Amino acid sequence: MGSVAEVTDSTFDEVVLQSSKPVLVDYWADWCSPCKQIAPIIDELAAEYGDKVTFVKLDTNSNPQVPAQQGIMGLPTLQLFVDGTVVTSMTGGKTKATLIRALEDYL
Numbered sequence: 001m002g003s004v005a006e007v008t009d010s011t012f013d014e015v016v017l018q019s020s021k022p023v024l025v026d027y028w029a030d031w032c033s034p035c036k037q038i039a040p041i042i043d044e045l046a047a048e049y050g051d052k053v054t055f056v057k058l059d060t061n062s063n064p065q066v067p068a069q070q071g072i073m074g075l076p077t078l079q080l081f082v083d084g085t086v087v088t089s090m091t092g093g094k095t096k097a098t099l100i101r102a103l104e105d106y107l
Contacts, residue, residue, distance in 0.1 A: 002050015004042055007058050009065040017084040019054055022106040026057040027067055027077040034093040035076040041096045042078075045103070052107050053080075082106060 007015045007025065016023045026042050028035035039057075046055035060067045060075065070079065074091045080102065081087070088102050 002046045002053075002055060004039075004046045004055045004057055007056040007063075009063040012058070012063075012066045015054075015056060016081050019081070019084075021052065021054050022087075022103075023054040023056060023081045024103070025079045025081065026055070027060050027070075027072050027075060027079070028057055029060045029075055031061075032075040037093055038076050038078075041094075041099060044096065045099060049103065049107060053103060078102075080106065 004026070005015070016025055024042070024045075026035075026038070028039070042055055042057070045053075058066060060072065070086070076093070077089065077091045078094070078099070079086050079089045087106070090098075090102065
């Protein structure tokens, strides 16, 4: 069982890039409606798969450096990192089934 942790510009390297487990990063902002719609799905996935994948969210309003470095152009954007490298990236609202399919190879 897991929960979705907050990550910031200053903690991103340690939490995401140096993680021994795959990490799903949810880039979001408080003004983004699709971000609010996908958040409960990310919470469900964290509860179901948190032992195999780390789930984190990054507020792009408060933390502009990492999204700029990662080339984030739209919200919500989800990136899956394995060994510090992006292996898949998705932008826009997604269903739970779509997200599970994207994670399957890493579960």
